[in-house]
Amino acid sequence: MTTNKRTSSTVLTDDSETKKRKKDDVTSSSSSTTSKEPTPTFLNENSPVKKLCEYGEACYRQKNPLHTAEYDHPPAREKPSTNKHLSPIEKLEQSEPFRFFLTTVHGISHIHNQSNAMSFKEILSTQHGQLVRSAQFNYMFDIEFILEQYPSEFRLKPLLIVYGDSRHDNHSLKLQSSPYPQIELCPARLDIPYGTHHTKMMFLLYETGLRIVIHTANLIEQDWKQKTQGIWISPICPKLNGTTEESKTNFKKDLIQYVERYRAKQLQFWLKTITEHDFSNINVHLIGSIPGRHTGPDMNKFGHLKLRQTLKTYIGLENDAQYSSAPIVGQFSSIGSLGATANSWLTKEFLTSLKQLNSSALESPELKLIYPSVENVRTSLEGYMAGGSLPYNIQNAMKQGWLVNFFHQWKADHRQRSRASPHIKTYLRATNDQYKQLLWFLVTSANLSKAAWGVLEKNNTQLMIRSYEIGVLFIPKQFSQSVFSVSDSPAFPIPYDLPPVKYQSTDKPWVVDIAYKNQPDSHGNMWDPSD
Template structure:
């Protein structure tokens, strides 16, 4: 049916479910390219949802803006036909990503080292991963493949990790921006570097996989080491992933069980480097944050044989230096004490037990930042400002329900943020907020604040990171900080059922919570202008990855919605956005 609303007149689905909580029947239609699922010549093969397929197609063929084009939403669009990425008007890396798939495969084969006989099992080796100091690294923004320097001018990876911020919180390096904006950023190649030891095997948990690209991120000497990919793909997408992994004899797959409809496997986390427990010392290797047991519980929730070896490996290692709390979501319906194990009830429990009370806490706002939004109900009382906000405002054992007294600031890119971004409109392909969902919750948009822009007014890059925090009224300090894979949705965080006695979660998510008490602090100081690159900011400041205070949407700002046209103004590369 057609509906007139604040975004214009659009044909919408009659479904009441959100984009991420329903089958992709109303996915944003894409440009008329051959069906990638059929393996059309020259087209990429996809291993994730139909929604992501559509986004990738639109990134490959954005619409070029012409001054002769009508500004009407119904305007026909001129399509670019050149196959080169430069002609497409947006920048990928000048790397092997741009080579034909056949040549990519040849290079992958050429770069492999001779396979070692009889690779050891995970139990016979040390666990290895991202953070050499037992802290997590965070992925938040798109990265380029070809560059080697990660942290600005002249700073190598070792210096960054050894002398970086005391919280060991890192973002993903972005290509095409000024070096100062990559200060303190890492590339996946850096994480997998031989600098941190000899890799024996690895496990990767994610929502989407490009196996060919992933293999190329490993150093050549590690490309034949065992790799386990834990994914949530089903049916056709699973078949494509299997086909893509088949040429790599060292790559095996593990499917996450998603028994509740419309759930996703959305974990993003990079494991630290931990030493093996010395035999006979009778040490548990547990941290004060209970991280080891919580990580094992999360992996056990998959109930998957390939992860049993990794659980055993973790048991044999010392995670005692970990100084963050693990917050996970796993699909299921949980009652009684089990409600506190997962989702936002897990966050509530940790904030109650370990966060310190604050005088006049009702004036300390909550900030949430995310890249996707689910269906939250007809008004704020249905979930956002009831059970979810009750979790976010918890501080200490004596916490009381503050209700509407605590300000709530939600950071989500506006249309203008996307239009003026590094990639322009195609960046919106990774911000899957649909018109079907948005039109049913216009009330939500009054909470929205812009994504940070640099001093020129041009946004650096669109976010894919998700963060939540509690800030002082002047935004100079924070009471806690969470980086997670969980977007603003009930599917990710969980929603109460049966009169509040049961928590239902649809998806796998993973995040880590930073609390000042673990660092012997009362609160974290904040670097308010994260992108300023100011040398006068104290190094002990917590690197919140966007500017504070957040800037409220103006009267003409609208949240980015990915499946409607934008043709009234060109983006930074002269393109329009027209889902056809």
């Protein structure tokens, strides 16, 4: 963690500038419209009259002097500008119905930071309304950096920081937040060893209602600059008029259940606030993990069993036979200890949850795992430094060499993020090996680990989870669709290229605690973690 002061170069578009652009666009469009009926054009009083060519812009003889002496052609229409800076409100409007974004990336083309891309500052923009107070749940914090992302008029508003209760974090965050009386700290209990508070979520309370943001980035500058991160932004949920409006996905109930498990007095205000707001416009499912040994009815409330239960309930029996062999993709930025063989946990317990439709399909679909190779990291925008956020260690890598058989490259050419190292975590299921349609899509803080997803114990009668995690699951039924299209409108904004590209024999997965000195990275540096 660091407390060094940082600045951001993100520029927001003023509403008046946006309106002016729209007016200019309308004027330009109307002035370039041509009539099908040819009309005479008078160049000046001495020039001959020319007829308008009936083929207009499409005429292939525009370079023929005999033709152009007799016929006039309309000026070519201006191509739509790719440099238009969309406002945060316009970005939200264009993201419907999914409201799923990647973070903006320094060093890629402007247009790829407009469509389905959002910066931290844009999430907190004054354009969304008058902020009353907020809460930030996360793993890593840089308090000065966080406050700089809030508009100046919101920086003194009450801010709750929810973090993992450890001696180091307690000391660091108390030190960082001591100059700011508006900040309150809420340590999250870590009752099981080696667990973390890995959840990344924002509560933003406006005068007009409550917004929930679930994302994958730590609250430090480097996570919002040149990495690929995922963000889901809820609509602003209005205050209730006496009823307990719930979404068709039970999002409100699941969120209350999740927050209650913190058992923290600092979160009582937010629990009350959630109950007082209407969540009926939310169309995603909440998939959370809470530390503990969950038994009985609680087993299906968290971790991979919550995902299993949700898929079983909402995907539908009619899809079971048709899609039982449809491939599954997992994509993540860290890997835990998974066991001596694939069947120890990955392709048995975990895959059973991922492949669940509406019955216990016996067929095992192909599982493809996307994790950056050494070459992906070396050639990234950050170079080897990106590998610091990919903490797969040599101890685990050596014990599970079998895992490399599942690995595929990080590749995101269509979003221009192949060189923006992934810190996002996603899981999806396609309808077939063409990857043109999806059965479901999940963005989450949960990496590929038992600590995040849970592991069954005591003859499958309890689920043990070490860490706090949060994610949202997109199911087509909740968007009035049978499947999500990857290409047809409204296309689901997939973060990376499909189908995944398998590792070649020379590719090695990135391991954080070994040296890479054979080739310099994109900045001319080598990597030696022992230095």
